Amino acid sequence: MKTKKPKHSAGVASVTAQDVLPENTTIIPHSAPIYTTSTYLYESPEKAQRVFEGKEEAFIYSRWSHPNAELVERKLELLETFGLNVKAKALVFSSGMGAIGTLFQSVLKPGDAILAQGNIYGTSVDYFNHYSAAFKTEVIYADFANLNQLETILRQKKNIKLLYAETPSNPTLNCYNLKALSGLAHRYKAKLAVDNTFASPYLQQPLKFGVDFVVHSATKYLNGHGTGLSGFLVGRDVKFMGKEVWKIRKLNGTICSPFDAWLLNIGMKTLSLRMDKHCTNAMAVAKFLEQHTAVATVNYLGLKNHSDHALAKRQMKNFGGVLSFELKGGYKACLKFLKKIKFCQLTASLGTIDTLIQHPASMSHYFVPKQQRETFGITDGLIRLSVGIEDVQDVIADLEQALR
Numbered sequence: 001m002k003t004k005k006p007k008h009s010a011g012v013a014s015v016t017a018q019d020v021l022p023e024n025t026t027i028i029p030h031s032a033p034i035y036t037t038s039t040y041l042y043e044s045p046e047k048a049q050r051v052f053e054g055k056e057e058a059f060i061y062s063r064w065s066h067p068n069a070e071l072v073e074r075k076l077e078l079l080e081t082f083g084l085n086v087k088a089k090a091l092v093f094s095s096g097m098g099a100i101g102t103l104f105q106s107v108l109k110p111g112d113a114i115l116a117q118g119n120i121y122g123t124s125v126d127y128f129n130h131y132s133a134a135f136k137t138e139v140i141y142a143d144f145a146n147l148n149q150l151e152t153i154l155r156q157k158k159n160i161k162l163l164y165a166e167t168p169s170n171p172t173l174n175c176y177n178l179k180a181l182s183g184l185a186h187r188y189k190a191k192l193a194v195d196n197t198f199a200s201p202y203l204q205q206p207l208k209f210g211v212d213f214v215v216h217s218a219t220k221y222l223n224g225h226g227t228g229l230s231g232f233l234v235g236r237d238v239k240f241m242g243k244e245v246w247k248i249r250k251l252n253g254t255i256c257s258p259f260d261a262w263l264l265n266i267g268m269k270t271l272s273l274r275m276d277k278h279c280t281n282a283m284a285v286a287k288f289l290e291q292h293t294a295v296a297t298v299n300y301l302g303l304k305n306h307s308d309h310a311l312a313k314r315q316m317k318n319f320g321g322v323l324s325f326e327l328k329g330g331y332k333a334c335l336k337f338l339k340k341i342k343f344c345q346l347t348a349s350l351g352t353i354d355t356l357i358q359h360p361a362s363m364s365h366y367f368v369p370k371q372q373r374e375t376f377g378i379t380d381g382l383i384r385l386s387v388g389i390e391d392v393q394d395v396i397a398d399l400e401q402a403l404r
């Protein structure tokens with residue numbers, strides 16, 4: 001490759017990546033390096049022209065795509081379609097919200113409506129409410145367990161183009177029937193999108209149940225260590241993903257940075273190991289909380305008395321690492337309890353190797369209107385716990401002392 005050889009200066013700008021590689025060698029590192037470059041070079045102007053015309057494939061500009069992004073995209077496609085006879089295309093974003101916003105912008109046109117589950121991540125609600133006004137679209141919230149009610153809405157409102165589910169749901173830990181929901185959406189010529197963040201593709205593959213789009217906050221389990229932000233949008237219409245969705249990501253500038261994609265790639269390598277441990281730890285914590293006299297209810301899909309246990313058992317490989325619970329003393333008891341927590345970390349995120357605890361009504365779901373929060377079970381007395389991969393006895397001991 002022809003490299004830049006300036007005649008009049010020898011500053012750092014004159015050194016390109018090619019200058020540090022031996023001539024005519026193919027360097028294939030075991031561990032992917034971080035491609036911290038905003039643009040890519042061409043051997044000739046003819047090649048540049050062919051690449052811009054789309055006649056030849058090459059990296060152009062890192063807002064369009066870059067090697068660290070493509071690496072994690074291919075990996076997520078394999079995870080979401082593993083063992084299935086399904087094709088899918090994944091695109092990686094700077095955050096989960098970047099993926100959700102791009103889904104919204106690429107599927108909905110002015111005059112269309114989105115039918116969304118009421119108990120989803122707070123900022124997803126905030127996004128839908130905010131942009132429905134700006135984009136002249138409509139958002140309707142409903143209980144996704146009530147299929148008859150959903151069908152009535154779909155029959156009445158012909159402009160619904162997208163159903164938006166989240167299962168398991170944040171923070172109430174309900175499980176929704178993806179096969180039934182995709183069948184219903186398709187009967188009414190709508191698409192079904194699912195936020196698969198809580199399960200991760202290791203525990204749940206929505207494409208298996210006919211789902212059209214899968215979104216992830218990869219900031220959570222896929223990264224796994226709380227070290228960076230990222231998100232994914234996966235679609236079974238490969239052409240639509242490669243053209244429409246890719247174009248909106250390019251125009252919005254919401255691709256994941258090479259550094260965050262590099263961190264994500266490292267995290268994804270240990271996804272299965274971490275998820276297995278998250279699940280066994282969460283089950284142990286749920287059983288501890290269930291028998292505690294200060295606890296009113298425990299929402300964990302692994303508990304046999306959870307109303308969605310049988311469905312989760314059919315739809316998921318295991319029950320996940322997040323649970324939520326209500327204290328008998330309500331909001332006041334929550335504050336007292338959270339002040340005493342020492343080992344668990346008080347923060348609004350989830351899905352990291354460390355155990356994270358938070359109060360949805362005043363933190364992650366603060367921006368959801370109070371009435372909607374309460375309708376969908378996000379009460380002032382609810383606490384969400386994302387159980388990490390530590391020795392579970394340390395987590396239980398902390399909860400026990402804080403509940404005293």
Ligand SMILES: Cc1ncc(COP(=O)(O)O)c(C=O)c1O
Nearest residue numbers: 095096097121170197217219230
């Ligand atoms: C279920 C769920 N979906 C989406 C998001 C948004 O992801 P991000 O924070 O990476 O934008 C979150 C964030 O907490 C989440 O919990």
